[in-house]
Amino acid sequence: MARVSPAAPSCHGESSTRTAPALSPVVAFVGAPNVGKSTLFNTLTGSKRTMGNWPGTSVEIGRGAWPTTRGPFDAIDFPGAYSLDPQSPDEELTRDLLIDAPIQERPDAVLVVADATALTRSLYIAAQVREHPYPVVLALTMLDVARRRGIRVDTTALENHLGCAVVAIDPRKGTGFDELEDAVGRALEHADQAAPRERDLPTGEADEFALADERFAWIDAAVEASTVRAANAPVALTSRIDSVALHPILGPLLFLAVMWGVFELTTTIAAPLQDGLDQLVSGPVSDGARWLLAALHIDHPVVTGFLVDGLIAGVGALLTFVPLMAIMFLLLALLEDSGYMARAAVVSDRAMRAIGLPGKAFLPLLVGFGCNVPAIAATRVLPDAKQRILTSLLIPFTSCSARLTVYVMLASTFFPDRAGTVVFAMYVISVALVIVVGLLLRTTLWRTMGSSPLVLDLPPYQVPVPRIIASVTWVKLRAFLQTAAGIIVACVTLVFLLQATPAPGADGRFGAVAPQDSLYAASAEVITPVFAPAGFDDWRTSGALVTGFVAKEAVISSWAQTYALEDPSAQDAEQQGRSQLGRAIHHTFETTSGGHTTAAIWAFMIFTLAYTPCVATLAAQKREIGWGWTLFGIALQLSIAWALAVAVFQILSRVL
Known part of the structure; x- marks a missing residue:
């Protein structure tokens, strides 16, 4: 299938060598900020990860070889984005490479990373990607946090509604990676069968507002079909701590x-x-x-x-x-x-x-x-x-x-x-x-100059993982x-x-x-x-x-x-x-x-x-x-x- 440009300049402007073979399938990692996308990418690519600016842009992306039993995948970590409607240069790059680029320059598959605790918000970009003929796999993170909040997600029901593979993973603990590798591999093998999802739009309505309304309706139906919330869910520890941590004084x-x-x-x-x-x-x-x-x-x-x-x-x-x-x-x-x-x-x-x-x-x-x-x-x-x-x-x-x-x-x-x-x-x-x-x-x-508010997904409080702490500390040191x-x-x-x-x-x-x-x-x-x-x-x-x-x-x-x-x-x-x-x-x-x-x-x-x-x-x-x-x-x-x-x-x- 299509191949993305084989090399990207580094952050200093010089060309960096691609870490995966020239014919390796290209897998794009996309998702909203703070869903665990980059943690997943870093864990999968390990020491084979490089950073660089995409050719023709000043936007920094992560790139590396994802070693699998099927051979290495060329993984690309796109900037965090809530949707494919660009509001900044990094979001514009994501849209350019996924939607606006010529067929031969697009990735072979898209791995969408979603947060189980905020499924509705995380699925909007998945809905947009599914409107195009990409092999798509959804990696669902933070299921343990969702369970503590009384939220249960049926991945099989979600998979049936989305029309793509859904895999439960934990990038911090390193679980679910074998299943994710298998799902991406199968999606690549059947790439010629990938088809855009059918959109339920009234006749004659195709403006942006109608498209957005249809996507939210599709997302709500998927969440309702796959998610169960406990009636007496306990107040999350995160909420109790935030009552102090986010207090104005x-x-x-x-x-x-x-x-x-x-x-x-x-x-x-x-x-x-x-x-x-x-x-x-x-x-x-x-x-x-x-x-x-x-x-x-x-x-x-x-x-x-x-x-x-x-x-x-x-x-x-x-x-x-x-x-x-x-x-x-x-x-x-x-x-x-x-x-x-x-x-x-x-x-x-x-x-x-x-x-x-x-x-x-x-x-x-x-x-x-x-x-x-x-x-x-x-x-x-x-x-x-x-x-x-x-x-x-x-x-x-x-x-x-x-x-x-x-x-x-x-x-x-x-x-x-x-x-x-x-x-x-x-x-x-x-x-x-x-x-x-x-x-x-x-x-x-x-x-x-007008000011704009800070839009930021607050991750749940978690016990720090020694492996991640050691890695971050060593990179900076x-x-x-x-x-x-x-x-x-x-x-x-x-x-x-x-x-x-x-x-x-x-x-x-x-x-x-x-x-x-x-x-x-x-x-x-x-x-x-x-x-x-x-x-x-x-x-x-x-x-x-x-x-x-x-x-x-x-x-x-x-x-x-x-x-x-x-x-x-x-x-x-x-x-x-x-x-x-x-x-x-x-x-x-x-x-x-x-x-x-x-x-x-x-x-x-x-x-x-x-x-x-x-x-x-x-x-x-x-x-x-x-x-x-x-x-x-x-x-x-x-x-x-x-x-x-x-x-x-x-x-x-x-x-x-």
Whole structure:
């Protein structure tokens, strides 16, 4: 039958190789959001899953090989959609490939994933797909949740009414997959017999309203024929919890308490693990590197300095934050898999819509607290171009996980007894900044832009599955490690070369120059006076901020390099690593602030929060909204960051 284009560009624009053979049947996974579609897709394709943009679009889809006893199926995870009537670019892609594409470019079969607890809503897209000659299989999820709510679904009766195979599955527990594979295989074998369902429309009526009414009537008949609801069904646990979690007053307070607990728990558990890694890097690893160089008769100071004071000090300082990131990602994955994060979206959406921001824009903004790059790509779900531009400009103010490493390091150094609370405060400030800047832009540039409410299916509360939690945590941690292995190594190398090169007119030679006389220091000194009103006008601090343009993790690595080069003779483990680095940074801020250390460090953290996140974010913005708006965003971020930093220092230095 038909074959979909064999390759799709990745999210970075390069072509990715198809993971299934060229003649593998193509199976499209479609369904509404939060029905378990992507969980099912991820489980079936496993490590063979890839992500990419569909050719000719900017919409990201999942693609992978689904290994079966009949041979691999080429599985495609389309964006979540309630219907084939597009309201956004991702929904438009689903319709284009299923309905509007030429026959030879369409998938061979469609797997519709439906939620048994919300069957009427889930079946609307199934009704639309069944109006076309596709082999269709319906995968029914959340049957266990439906049973707890007193709902029984007869899959055989539902199958007879829909005219396609219906398979009960549980993507979280991995049950029903053999039956699903068999049903899809049989549907493909009899693809030539697939026929559109017959529609019961009055003569002469074929407009969209008549079609929609007919579909709902067909769906109601299917649900009535296959579903039995207990007369005395107990009140669902989800409903009882939501009475608090979604309460207009208690809901936001609960959300703040939960997030404070996450940050407090993260910093408390991670601290001893970070100390252990710090001692490992600054002690045995550094000593081992020196011993190995000596054993190889490599005693050139440039080589030793680059490997020990450059790569090991810079990258090692960053890698000590791996336990912190792992714990943070684990806790957030628990909240997400339990179903609570969807409630957090609803609670926060109310506040956003109260000031006129698009309700649906909260979804990409929420993603931004993990990483700004996929968050900007997620703005494609917004139907209006103005909303996409506005949200893309606000996302850099969401405090991504890269900035978390800087907050934790500074909070642990300057506020050791309240580190978790300080980090939590930075995220509260980030949310406030998004709201205020959004209101400012909305009332100046886009006064006539309408707002739309957030439409979101709330999943039931569930006990998190360890397999899913571990997978989500590892994916995010791996991305963090890839950054450390790529961008950070490049930054460390560049910073070392600049620090090893004498500035024009300075004494010394390459590899033998005092840090303050290096080209790195001279370059940083150019912008250092700008930060004098904010209390941190030191070349080591401004240099770290410059490298932070590449990646916020580089702030720590550049600091580690700079202060390691200033005192390379320190050998005592208690005087090295994060403890020594913390004391050195503390001394710098105390000096530049004139004794107002607390005011200066708060000003620095807020500047770090507000200024441009990284070059990857800029690339994502350029792709989504163009160079003009991207440059406007950079100017906006730098202006707000500097103004806030100065205001914070000037105010706190007078009241503290």
